[in-house]
Every structure is written in C-alpha cells, then in structure tokens.
Amino acid sequence: MKQDYDVLIFDEMRKIGASLHVILNRRCEPYDITRVQAEVLMELQNKRQLRISELADTLSLSISNLSAIAKRMEKSGFVERVHDFRDRRIVYLQMTEKAKECLQDVCRQESLFADLNEKQFQKVMEGLQVLSAYIEERRKSNE
Incomplete structure (x- = not known):
C-alpha cells in the first residue's frame, strides 16, 4: 500500500545511515576523531575553507554544536581558524596538514x-x- 511507502523508505534509510555511521566511526577511531569530525574534514577538503555557519548548514548541525566541534578539532590540530583579509570579523575554518594526512588514511581504507x-x-x-x-x-x- 502506498501509505506504507514512508515507513518502508524511512526504515531503510535509517538502517543504511546507522550502518554507515558504525563503519565510519570504526575507521575514525584509530585517528582519535569522531564521524562528525570526519564529515567536517570531508567538507573542508571539498571547499578548502568555510565559515562555521556554512558548515553547520551543510552538515545539518546547529552553529553552537559545530562551534564546539571546531574548537575541539582546533585543539587537536585538525583545523585552524583563518580571518578574512578584507573583513577580520569573518572567520573561516580550514584543514591543517595533519587533518589532510588523517583524512587520506581514513579514505584509503578498503572501499565500502x-x-x-x-x-x-x-x-x-x-x-x-x-x-x-x-x-x-x-x-x-x-x-
């Protein structure tokens, strides 16, 4: 029945998402990063540098949650904050070399x-x- 489509599709998507989260968490463990931190790095790898608000929107996280994540990642040496040279109030996040090496190792693992x-x-x-x-x-x- 068509009214069951929502339930069936959402259930499959939930199972897929949960399995992917487990796999990515396992891949990230040796590098002492979380799945969400890996997702932040993947976004930064694609865009070079982004504002926290842009990243939060892309990853469907609140700005306050992403700010806390970014702060931990900065302390761990995975990201750095860069000020816009035209407007010093604008701050971007960008990956460090340590993060690039880590992400290469995480992605280099056997393809899912x-x-x-x-x-x-x-x-x-x-x-x-x-x-x-x-x-x-x-x-x-x-x-």
Whole structure:
C-alpha cells in the first residue's frame, strides 16, 4: 500500500545511515576523531575553507554544536581558524596538514562498495538519484 511507502523508505534509510555511521566511526577511531569530525574534514577538503555557519548548514548541525566541534578539532590540530583579509570579523575554518594526512588514511581504507559489480553499482546509483530528486522536489514544493 502506498501509505506504507514512508515507513518502508524511512526504515531503510535509517538502517543504511546507522550502518554507515558504525563503519565510519570504526575507521575514525584509530585517528582519535569522531564521524562528525570526519564529515567536517570531508567538507573542508571539498571547499578548502568555510565559515562555521556554512558548515553547520551543510552538515545539518546547529552553529553552537559545530562551534564546539571546531574548537575541539582546533585543539587537536585538525583545523585552524583563518580571518578574512578584507573583513577580520569573518572567520573561516580550514584543514591543517595533519587533518589532510588523517583524512587520506581514513579514505584509503578498503572501499565500502568495492565488491559491487558495475550492474549493481548502476542500480544503486539509479535508485539513489531517483530518491534524491524526488525528495528535493518535495522540499521545494513545501517552501
């Protein structure tokens, strides 16, 4: 029945998310970083430097939570705060060399999806793209 679609889809997404969190937490443990800290580093790797507010928005975290995470990461030597040269009030976070090496090691571990063949990969990607587009369409219609 169509009314059960929400329950079924959310349940699968919850199971996938929980499993991915466990795997990423295990990969991060040896480097003394959390999964969320690894996600921060992955975002910074893609964008070089970001404001805390931009990172918080991207990762769906509150600014206060991300500020606390950033403070711990700064103390651990994974990120540094950089002031905008035009407006010193604007502060960006950027990765340190230590963070780049750590992230390379975390990502260098065996690929989670290495055993998928091309056909399986295409099916997974197709399903994810359909779901992503559908959810984005629904989000826009609710704005």
